[in-house]
Amino acid sequence: MTWQPNKLERERLDKLERLQQNGIDPFPGAVARTHTIEQAVAAFKVQEENTAASSADPAAPLMVSVCGRIRSIRTGGKVCFADLEDGTGRVQLFIRVDAVGEARYEMFRRDLDLFDYLQVDGQMMRTRSGEISVGVNQLKVLAKSLSPLPVVKTAEVDGQTVTYGAFSDTEERFRQRYADLASNAEVREIFRKRARTASAVREFLDGEGFLEVETPILQPIYGGAAARPFTTFHNQLNQSLFLRISFELYLKRLLVGMYDSVYEIGRDFRNEGVSFKHNPEFTMLEWYKAYVDYTYSMTLCERLLSFVAQKVNGSTQISYDGNLIELAPPWRRWRLRDAIREMSGIDYVEHPTAEQLEKAMREKGIELPPELPWGKLIEKLLGDFVEPTLIQPTIIYDYPRDISPFAKSVPGDPMHVQRFEFYISGMEMGNAFTELNDPLDQEQRFVEINKLFAEQEDDAAPLDEDYLRAMRYGMPPNSGVGIGIDRLVMLLTDRHSIREVLLYPHLRDKGRDEETEG
RNA sequence: GGCUUCGUAGCUCAAUGGUAGAGCAGCGGACUUUUAAUCCGUUGGUUGAGGGUUCAAGUCCCUCCGGAGUCACCA
Numbered sequence: 001m002t003w004q005p006n007k008l009e010r011e012r013l014d015k016l017e018r019l020q021q022n023g024i025d026p027f028p029g030a031v032a033r034t035h036t037i038e039q040a041v042a043a044f045k046v047q048e049e050n051t052a053a054s055s056a057d058p059a060a061p062l063m064v065s066v067c068g069r070i071r072s073i074r075t076g077g078k079v080c081f082a083d084l085e086d087g088t089g090r091v092q093l094f095i096r097v098d099a100v101g102e103a104r105y106e107m108f109r110r111d112l113d114l115f116d117y118l119q120v121d122g123q124m125m126r127t128r129s130g131e132i133s134v135g136v137n138q139l140k141v142l143a144k145s146l147s148p149l150p151v152v153k154t155a156e157v158d159g160q161t162v163t164y165g166a167f168s169d170t171e172e173r174f175r176q177r178y179a180d181l182a183s184n185a186e187v188r189e190i191f192r193k194r195a196r197t198a199s200a201v202r203e204f205l206d207g208e209g210f211l212e213v214e215t216p217i218l219q220p221i222y223g224g225a226a227a228r229p230f231t232t233f234h235n236q237l238n239q240s241l242f243l244r245i246s247f248e249l250y251l252k253r254l255l256v257g258m259y260d261s262v263y264e265i266g267r268d269f270r271n272e273g274v275s276f277k278h279n280p281e282f283t284m285l286e287w288y289k290a291y292v293d294y295t296y297s298m299t300l301c302e303r304l305l306s307f308v309a310q311k312v313n314g315s316t317q318i319s320y321d322g323n324l325i326e327l328a329p330p331w332r333r334w335r336l337r338d339a340i341r342e343m344s345g346i347d348y349v350e351h352p353t354a355e356q357l358e359k360a361m362r363e364k365g366i367e368l369p370p371e372l373p374w375g376k377l378i379e380k381l382l383g384d385f386v387e388p389t390l391i392q393p394t395i396i397y398d399y400p401r402d403i404s405p406f407a408k409s410v411p412g413d414p415m416h417v418q419r420f421e422f423y424i425s426g427m428e429m430g431n432a433f434t435e436l437n438d439p440l441d442q443e444q445r446f447v448e449i450n451k452l453f454a455e456q457e458d459d460a461a462p463l464d465e466d467y468l469r470a471m472r473y474g475m476p477p478n479s480g481v482g483i484g485i486d487r488l489v490m491l492l493t494d495r496h497s498i499r500e501v502l503l504y505p506h507l508r509d510k511g512r513d514e515e516t517e518g
Numbered sequence: 519g520g521c522u523u524c525g526u527a528g529c530u531c532a533a534u535g536g537u538a539g540a541g542c543a544g545c546g547g548a549c550u551u552u553u554a555a556u557c558c559g560u561u562g563g564u565u566g567a568g569g570g571u572u573c574a575a576g577u578c579c580c581u582c583c584g585g586a587g588u589c590a591c592c593a
Contacts, residue, residue: 006527006528006562007527007528007544007561007562008528008543008544008562009528011544011545012544034524072553072554074547074552074553074555074556075549075552075555076548076550076551076552076555077548077549077550078549078550079549079550079551079554080550081550081551081552081553081555092552094552096550096551097550098550113543113544127551127552127553128551128552129551129552129553131551131552131553133551147528148528148529148543148544149528149529150528150529150530150543151528151529151530151542151543152529152530152542153542153553153554154554155552155553155554163554164530164541164554165529165530165531165541165542165543165554166530166540167529167530168529168530169525169529169530169585170585170586171525171584171585171586172529172585174585183529191583225592225593226592226593227592227593228591228592231527268563270592271590272521272592273590273591275588275592276587278592279578294550300579303584314573347530354572369590373593375593376593402593403592405593421548448593449593450593452593497586507584507585508583508584508585509584510566510583510584
């Protein structure tokens with residue numbers, strides 16, 4: 001134990017001791033709660049309405065026992081007010097010395113602190129100013145809070161809620177997420193929405209006849225996306241393993257195994273830089289469905305996001321970064337070539353080699369690292385000129401073949417494949433193909449992509465022979481989609497950093513020196 | 519990884535190179551319907567860490583740690 005209590009904490013330790021000396025267990029076990037705070041308040045309102053309607057004899061007092069954390073205290077000589085909060089809401093406590101007795105009243109004033117957990121028994125009532133409260137008859141400490149949380153106060157000023165002293169230090173909020181959650185109710189709401197997002201996705205896909213599956217996170221060969229992996233090691237098997245960078249290849253094997261439609265929601269790991277939209281581990285949704293092509297997937301994406309937004313926020317319209325965004329179908333569909341031509345003035349089809357396209361881009365004054373492959377140049381045009389403008393949901397489709405090794409060609413167009421990405425608020429939200437199911441073509445693509453990588457002096461993903469073997473048994477035509485769930489949650493909660501929608505975003509280690517001391 | 523910027527009391531923030539401060543919280547007191555409760559009094563600091571310049575450093579310089587932003591990376 002390396003805890004060195006600060007002055008405030010020592011004060012609380014003293015109170016803890018006083019409670020114990022008075023025979024009070026500050027961390028008792030059993031709790032008899034009759035209502036959540038939300039339930040207690042709701043039941044009281046119902047009772048009030050009934051009483052008003054009947055205008056007969058006043059109803060018997062509504063007795064409740066509620067539990068929660070003390071969020072604020074306003075002490076008086078003979079009467080105290082406090083706010084108690086649990087996971088469902090907040091209610092005021094009205095504590096009179098005559099009701100709880102001198103001893104308990106003094107205990108409350110002297111030895112209880114903000115953020116202690118409390119059980120109170122009493123009747124629901126309204127104070128003179130009309131505030132719904134619990135008129136407390138008995139109170140019991142459930143858990144002493146030894147370290148103080150930030151004290152947040154709010155006030156109504158000109159109809160606006162103004163917050164004072166909110167816990168807002170980004171770093172500490174993420175390092176001590178528990179304190180962030182305890183202190184900031186709106187942060188708790190983010191993760192409720194996140195949970196609703198995941199369950200809405202499942203509800204929708206289950207309803208469409210998809211089967212939810214789980215595939216390996218530890219993989220002997222990684223693949224299915226363009227990313228550097230994390231590596232790890234299995235001691236007993238004496239085997240190097242990779243944390244998956246996508247689910248793609250394992251899910252498509254299941255189509256060979258004759259499941260028609262499968263999906264997985266889970267964690268991907270990519271050993272790359274972090275940014276407002278990148279975390280080393282993130283939650284991905286991928287689905288694959290047999291006998292359809294990417295036009296079907298476009299429709300399903302539109303329907304899925306509308307459904308999820310409706311479930312999570314009660315509307316297909318969302319407000320993000322000050323923009324009103326309509327998720328209901330149909331979304332704009334824009335061919336990649338047209339989008340780039342229109343926004344950048346460059347028609348890459350007229351510059352069909354990397355050398356030609358690079359020259360055209362440099363003539364436009366675009367700065368480029370040397371020797372990018374053709375498809376990467378096109379991605380750069382997309383990222384620089386098109387992506388930031390795509391505020392309303394937009395499906396960009398038909399991508400260059402050389403950066404899309406798992407997508408089927410556009411018939412009669414050797415340059416393009418049946419791939420689309422959809423963008424909302426300038427952010428890539430999903431990536432989809434008509435999946436390549438020709439094992440000979442797939443092998444050729446693997447070879448091509450590895451060659452491309454070799455030229456870039458980058459590590460290519462190892463060739464997955466087993467995946468090719470699976471495909472040789474026969475894979476039905478199909479289309480698959482990958483959607484970043486974290487980014488979707490960002491959209492639905494109007495948060496502009498992925499860290500805000502991850503309970504424990506990755507942060508650099510801090511204070512290692514302190515640990516080595518002990 | 520590059521560049522920019524930030525790090526001061528438990529929390530939110532001040533402080534021309536010149537005695538480190540405020541509000542909230544805490545502690546003591548007053549108050550039987552308060553609500554950012556109010557009123558009186560009061561405690562609280564290795565200014566992220568280390569070095570340097572200076573008579574004097576929270577402030578200027580260097581290194582390191584951490585955060586944020588941005589660029590790069592992200593078949």
